[in-house]
Amino acid sequence: MDVTCPQCLQGDQVEKISDWVEEDSSNNVARQFIPPSQPEAPSPLPGINSGLGCLGIIFFGAVFFFSVQVGSTIAIIIFGVFFAIFILAFGAAYIRGRRARQEYMQAVLTWQEEIEKWNQLYYCKRDDLVFDPENKQSSPAKDWQTLIKD
């Protein structure tokens, strides 16, 4: 494919950025076009916490109902309070974990779109210009990231 630069209208100094970065990763000019890295998955701790949380709820619940059976008012109050705090804390942790996973999935989608756009980019060495021949957008090399962000 013959891609020409929108500024000098020539193709002799044009590199496809994704190929160039891969082939010539020690080149300082190419290196500035390294694509954004994949977002990191949230820690798997919320899953473990959910398991522990369920055990905790069962434990406190069992003790609570046991103290109701025994009829000790103080024990009922203490374990009732513990039980309530535990359920609230567990619910909050669960919601936080779910939100973190949703944010992560959104970040991955955004990243995939950015990589897709990055795969379309070309660079003209003559003009120090990054451009997308598909949508005709271009940018000075130092601001090339604006071409992959919305």
Ligand SMILES: [Zn+2]
């Ligand atoms: Zn050019």
